[in-house]
Amino acid sequence: MTLLTEAVRAGAPPQELERAPLPGEYTAAYIQAEDARMFDGVADKDIRxxxxxxxxxxPELAPDEVLVAVMASAVNYNTVWSAMFEPVSTFRFLRQFAxxxxxxxxxxxxxxxxxxxxAGVIVRVGSGVRRWGIxxxxxxxxxxxxxxxxxxxxDGMLGAExxxxxxxxxFGGLAHYAVVRASQLIPKPAHLSWEEAACNPLCAGTAYRMLVGDRGARFKQGDVVLIWGAAGGLGAYAVQLVKNGGGIPVGVVSSPAKAEAARRLGCDVVIDRQDIGLDDRTxxxxRAVIEVGKRLGTAIRKRVGEDPHIVFEHVGRATFAVSVFVVRRGGTVVTCGSSTGYQHGYDNRYLWMKLKRIIGSHAANLQEQWECNRLVSLGRIVPTLSAVYPLEEIGEAARSVQTNQHIGKVGVLCLASGPGQGVTDPERRADLGEERLNPLRGLTPTRQAG
Incomplete structure (x- = not known):
């Protein structure tokens, strides 16, 4: 262990962190360019x-960058894409950036x-960084x-670069150290542990922009919102945002354990995808799309009395046509991803003749991230961790997401020596309560979804 790592783990003051020499190397989860074709022709692209x-x-720091000692990180679906080298190898992105x-x-x-x-501690700042310190x-x-x-x-998301x-x-976050621009930084919610804080930004910010931001679906009080994958990384935050904003979250899930997770998060209605006959062939x-859409619409109307105003879509090919069909006249399908495939087919009559809208959304700009983080800091949005792995077991952690054998977010401990560390406002944490802050911990799915 290096002097800097020891100082970070000990909670040393800024002066001591600055004096500790930077290590020449650090531990990280990574993929190699030489492996980019390893899954060609392989049915099960096991990212382990x-x-x-x-x-x-x-790496050396640019003037507008900081070096963060990463205490904890989390798995996202782009972790899976990176390790599968699909839809394109990320080494192509790196070459293009260069x-x-x-x-x-x-x-x-x-x-x-x-x-x-x-989530972590700043240990170095570039010469042009003004608002943040070691x-x-x-x-x-x-x-x-x-x-x-x-x-x-x-809008920070509109720039082509x-x-x-x-x-x-x-130089990403699944490592002991990470290089980020100062324009990526957000204050850590003081009542959360490192792993609880680390799991929020990407998924919570993405869901915020999709639903609440003025460039998304512009969700309002009373809206019925259909949320695919309501117990997944994105869906679990969408449920909370809808519920907190006075809406009616309707979640679709793939197992009894995920149904329980959706209810714990605040879903008013939970529907098992098998009960509506949705599978990988739909x-x-x-014709199957229409039949599934009719069954789903009937189930929603039976419980809430009307069709959804908004469909929160990130599953992609397997669900998109049903989403366009089931959303109400004049309603909105907002989409940010396609984990089951990017080529979407749907019956355009149900879009144009019923005046529906499709909105593409991607991540969140910094203002949206800060607004979302404020909700987390107030305890209005809570972490969606169900499991935490050490960095050394990133293969197993990411594989659970790849095979949909996870609920909510999967956390990864980096420099933190164990879970539960990093809380600097224990009084607020006690006021909110451990059960409130960890609604999904220990839940595991009982059936794999397609």
């Missing part, structure tokens, strides 16, 4: 075979340190905007 944990060189020249060239390496969530406790937004693009000044840290850039048959 591509994810590695070992020592990598410490063409900017300058500091971007550092990212084009034969290894890629992945991970797009994290010793600050932070969580990291996954978005690296390009502040020199005009569109970025309107905006990138997702740890997916489209190197999207291939237009």
């Amino acid at each position: 075979k591509s994810l590695r944990v070992g020592q990598v060189p410490m 063409t900017q020249g300058g500091w971007a060239r550092r990212h084009d390496l034969p290894y890629h340190v992945i991970g797009s969530d994290g 010793g600050d406790h932070v969580v990291m937004s996954c978005v690296q905007p390009d502040d020199q693009e005009p569109a970025t000044q309107a 905006q990138r997702i840290w740890g997916f489209e850039t190197n 999207a291939d048959d237009p």
